[in-house]
Amino acid sequence: MITLDHLTKRYGATTAVDDLTLQIQPGRVTGFLGPNGAGKSTTMRMILGLDRPTSGTALIDGRPYVALRRPLREVGALLDANAVHPGRQLRTHLVAMARSNSIPVARVDEVLERVGLAGVARRRAGNLSLGMSQRLGIAGVLLGDPQVMLFDEPVNGLDPDGVMWIRKLLRSLAAEGRTVLVSSHLMSEMQQTADHLIVMGRGQLLADDSMASFVAGHGSLEEAYFRLTAGSVEYTGRSEARGDRAGTEVF
Numbered sequence: 001m002i003t004l005d006h007l008t009k010r011y012g013a014t015t016a017v018d019d020l021t022l023q024i025q026p027g028r029v030t031g032f033l034g035p036n037g038a039g040k041s042t043t044m045r046m047i048l049g050l051d052r053p054t055s056g057t058a059l060i061d062g063r064p065y066v067a068l069r070r071p072l073r074e075v076g077a078l079l080d081a082n083a084v085h086p087g088r089q090l091r092t093h094l095v096a097m098a099r100s101n102s103i104p105v106a107r108v109d110e111v112l113e114r115v116g117l118a119g120v121a122r123r124r125a126g127n128l129s130l131g132m133s134q135r136l137g138i139a140g141v142l143l144g145d146p147q148v149m150l151f152d153e154p155v156n157g158l159d160p161d162g163v164m165w166i167r168k169l170l171r172s173l174a175a176e177g178r179t180v181l182v183s184s185h186l187m188s189e190m191q192q193t194a195d196h197l198i199v200m201g202r203g204q205l206l207a208d209d210s211m212a213s214f215v216a217g218h219g220s221l222e223e224a225y226f227r228l229t230a231g232s233v234e235y236t237g238r239s240e241a242r243g244d245r246a247g248t249e250v251f
């Protein structure tokens, strides 16, 4: 379980995450939604100890990330699929990750198989398609067999087969009792994947609700989402849109 308690992050005058208090429960896929700049990535980065909260706490099964001795065994994360040295072979990259967390090297071949990259294990990371890079990132998430998993836009660049594959993977990981948090801007995909939703807008919590309850009374998740976030969109292509917050950019 992930527990956020009054979690806040400010960058100068920008409040990226504003007093977020919630729990992300195991055993279900929790979709993490919000317009560009809503604070989703910043929240994930604080959960993973990559950003320090201005105030409040983010705990993984009761402990901050920095207190985890072998973090890959407790929490896996896919934040940026391209954050791998381009000259490294896939297998070498995963072996280094495994060694750093006392994970048996045999596990590397298991996860390469599971994500469909066993046949290209010796290829260099710089020579991968975006979809293959996403799969490599997912292999890294699975490597330590953690109970908590975070995925930031995992379907980016995946073809339709890949999209369906990740939908099934996320659902099976949740069915195994894991905590699965996944951000995406693809509403129809999210509607088919997530059981529960957390929606942010301008750093604040807008909704923490089951998919069924969130969508009830609307035609679709997309419709319910647009209705909720209409006042929270920071970046828009419509010239008549107006920002009502200092520092808001409109173009």
Ligand SMILES: Nc1ncnc2c1ncn2[C@@H]1O[C@H](COP(=O)(O)OP(=O)(O)OP(=O)(O)O)[C@@H](O)[C@H]1O
Residues within 6 Å of the ligand: 011, 014, 015, 016, 034, 035, 036, 037, 038, 039, 040, 041, 042, 043
């Ligand atoms: N390192 C930083 N320095 C200054 N401002 C930042 C930094 N990181 C994020 N921000 C600001 O914090 C706010 C939240 O950004 P964040 O990337 O968390 O949003 P997001 O919901 O993940 O957006 P997206 O959907 O576009 O990925 C934005 O206004 C962003 O410009």
